[in-house]
Amino acid sequence: MLKIKEVFKVFSKRNKIEKPIEISVEVRNRVIMLLIDLSNNDREYGWGRNNFNVEVFFDEILRVFMMRLGKFDLIDRNDGIVNGVGTFLLNCEGEMFLDFIEDSFKSNEFRKVWIDKKNEFIENINYIFSIEGIKFELTKYKEYWREEGRGKVLESTTYPKIICKEDIFINSELIEPAIELLMDDRFKNANNEFLEGLEHYKHKRYKESIASCCCALESVMKIISSINKWQYSDNATGLPLIKNIIEKSQSPNWYEGIISPTLTLRNKLGPHGKGTNEIIPTKVQAQLQINLVASQLIFLIEEYII
Structure with missing residues (x-):
């Protein structure tokens, strides 16, 4: 079930957008490629049944955007989830694409990605932004664990946020x-x-x-x-x-x-x-x-x- 408060804790709701944010199709393609690559890596290395599934991930992202925008659907279902959501992300406003990047880390499916891969994903996005002259970057991802019995339990998480380098x-x-x-x-x-x-x-x-x-x-x-x-x-x-x-x-x-x-x-x-x-x-x-x-x-x- 969606956590309604989390749906609206994103870049576009924290910031007053005074003029359109330009995120090129090429940059959007690269970010989506990185996500698909995460799914491919899981299958390549055989990390068990709980692999990151990009189709399940995009379905989660779609439901989040439907709730945020108050619409019952946003894509042509005949295209399939991956292509449909991909098309939406390639054509949405720049600030909405930045929202999508923040949403990624909060999705249930993305939790399956190993923490070193999450941080590598952040570094790659920041590098893409830097070479394209985009004034935004992602902050760090951090998990806090506590001892419980003979194991460890995830206590809380600091999710990455999109910040403006000029701010x-x-x-x-x-x-x-x-x-x-x-x-x-x-x-x-x-x-x-x-x-x-x-x-x-x-x-x-x-x-x-x-x-x-x-x-x-x-x-x-x-x-x-x-x-x-x-x-x-x-x-x-x-x-x-x-x-x-x-x-x-x-x-x-x-x-x-x-x-x-x-x-x-x-x-x-x-x-x-x-x-x-x-x-x-x-x-x-x-x-x-x-x-x-x-x-x-x-x-x-x-x-x-x-």
Whole structure:
């Protein structure tokens, strides 16, 4: 059964589309070829009965689009599911094709694809977009597992999203390494908070972006303390946390100055900074916070864990 809320959690619903998004037929063909290739690889290597079936996959995609668009059908059934949905995808609006890419990862059939193949699919799409000068790219795919009995159970998944390179510097030399480090299962909450901060920034919610990024930093400091068995108060915030880390690790006192700018920005411009007058952070201030937190996350994780 379709999860109606998930049907509308896609690129076109998150973004205000002011002008048509151009995705050429050649680019669309290549993405579809990559999906068909996933199905062919499964059969070639004989990975069991639960192979990725592109026909079942396209049938799922069709039902999602029918629900999203409020139409009982979108294709000529005489063409078959694969050709029919393929024709629809080659002719739909650019933003709808980007929706389709995000939908792919949420389909039940696509779950059968091995995680390394999912990530290879993402890398291939991003490469195609880059050589064609398309300003969008896919974020990372991540699964979080927990121990249960003698095995592991999938707890949650961070699905890839289509983002605009002009909206956020997600692929920069600073931001991307920070996100890579946060993909470690131990930093699940911090990862979600940092990505939330980036999402707030994208939608010009700069106050919320500043606060969420600071939350990610505080979460990482708590995780570092837990891993190193350094006791801390559950309700401790940024300054007490870094002071505690410095004391327990016998680090130089000036390490506090590495972290304090982020806390100052949050206190002055975030939810704690209103006072009697409304404070409206600027885009540049939010960018500063994101860059600061990214560099601080890398420093803290590499200094105290790796």
